[in-house]
Amino acid sequence: AQKITQTQPGMFVQEKEAVTLDCTYDTSDPSYGLFWYKQPSSGEMIFLIYQGSYDQQNATEGRYSLNFQKARKSANLVISASQLGDSAMYFCAMREGPNSGGSNYKLTFGKGTLLTVNP
């Protein structure tokens, strides 16, 4: 079973509008962290935002916010006021805790969503 599922291979949004990128995860570990990374066409992986499983509030980081619904095991990324420079691949990733084997917090990635911002 996939640990991270991103069901939207591609998304389009108009400049200045908000967009939500979906991510669901699967773990039985109560201690985990969720991350979103941006990968522009140049290839680098840029960290955007983090949400811990015990965090009471949704994470926010500038124009990025994370809609964390723990019971549904979803961690959707919301980008407000989209800009042309937001066009990129977006990856959701999870790190599980020691209960899931190993304490090294390796990341498991989803397949990504390609976001295109139209002018």
Place this chain on the structure above:
Amino acid sequence: EPEVTQTPSHQVTQMGQEVILRCVPISNHLYFYWYRQILGQKVEFLVSFYNNEISEKSEIFDDQFSVERPDGSNFTLKIRSTKLEDSAMYFCASRRRTSGGAPQATDTQYFGPGTRLTVL
């Protein structure tokens, strides 16, 4: 702001040749990782490294792969005899916090810009 660096940005090699990919993690980080991304696919974990030894490796990380921290700053990935299927982007990542306890933002792994390996 400190960042992870990787060299070279692009490496072209012949099948069967050895390659060494180099990384300089962020200086106060304790855990180091290599990931691989085959073109158009998701990022896959290869190996983690802590306290000068491998702490976990994936099934991809077979005997052809090795990692080393030869000095206090560099972290290398060696592929002894490259295969066509090793063609991919290789990312180095590092993080600061030690394991254990509730998850925190300092668990974040910061990635280098990647090395694109092309095996001909």
